[in-house]
Amino acid sequence: MTTKRLRFLAAWPSWAGRAALVWSVLYAAGAALAAATGPAFGYALLGKGTGPGFEAAAAGLYGAAAVLAYALLRAPRARGLTLAAWAVAGLCVTWGFGFLLSPVRLLYVLSRNQEPMDWAAWSNEGFAILGAVLWGCAALARRRALLGSCAYCGGRAAAVAGDASRAGLVAVAALVPYAALKTAWALGFTPGYTGSGRPGADPRYTSDLGLWLYDHGVDVTAVLAVVGMLLALALTRPWGRRLPRPALLALGWAGAGALAPFGVFLAVLGVLAWTGVIEVGMADHAPWVVAVAYGGFCVFGLALGRATRVFQRATRRACGRC
Secondary structure (H helix, E strand, C coil): CCHHHHHHHHCHHHHHHHHHHHHHHHHHHHHHHHHHHCCCCCCCCCCCCCCHHHHHHHHHHHHHHHHHHHHHHHCCCCCHHHHHHHHHHHHHHHHCHHHHCHHHHHHHHHECCCCCCCHHHHHHHHHHHHHHHHHHHHHHHHHHHHHCCCCCCCCCCCCCHHHHHHHHHHHHHHHHHHHHHHHHHHCCCCCCECCCCCCCCCCCCECHHHHHHHHCCCCHHHHHHHHHHHHHHHHHCHHHHHCCHHHHHHHHHHHHHHHHHHHHHHHHHHHHHHCCCCCCCCCCECHHHHHHHHCHHHHHHHHHHHHHHHHHHHCCCCCCCC
16 A cells, blocks of 8 residues: 555545545435336345335435535534434444454355355445444544544543453453353253254254364354454453554454344343243244353443454554644
């Protein structure tokens, strides 16, 4: 990457608001075109909402976002608009949530009989996540301007080491039940499972390699949970400062953004199943499996977000402009 491009990216507070406006206009125009011509162009909320009516609603919603972006540029001191900007960023994350989970597709090398990749939807969700980044940057720059702090670095607020350490430990503890349960299943123990066969590997969808690893005591998702624990520790321990900062921040924020809402969904689902309010189609699993083991993703996502934020502040360099 050239020095000119690096300088352009470093000056993000000066152009984030305009970029959010352009993005909103393009995304709303795409939704309007999809509603008028027929092809969906991947517009769908969490992979469910489709059709011309939905696409027209999306066009109106993001058209309103474009109006908000214009208002942000025209009224830089209006405080109420900042919260609305954060809301749009959150909406974009929800819209592109599937893109954050798309690395799970890498596990398809250990799977079979999966649905084909919808590249249009994947690209659309990726563009929505780009919008979330732009809107988040615009909202952050505006918040810093209203607080009177440096728009580029926010000032060098000191991070509390103890707070970072606690966040890392909470994140690790949150994934222990899941990793332990899936490893126990792979080793032949079946706590929380009353069915027959492999509780964590369905032969209809797991590849021969995946089944071989499982039969030898290795559950791939448990390994990924351990990787997540190491990421949380890297963000909160001194040895993590020797690792590439951009990579840790990207992994930390992506993991927090994907797993926190996903964990909330699973935790609520598990509690409702545990209390008998709903059936989740897992009659051979004890309700606590979903509520306790999978609900840990929620706690992990929140703790990982906190650890990433502390790491970001602690390793931030003064911009030289303030």
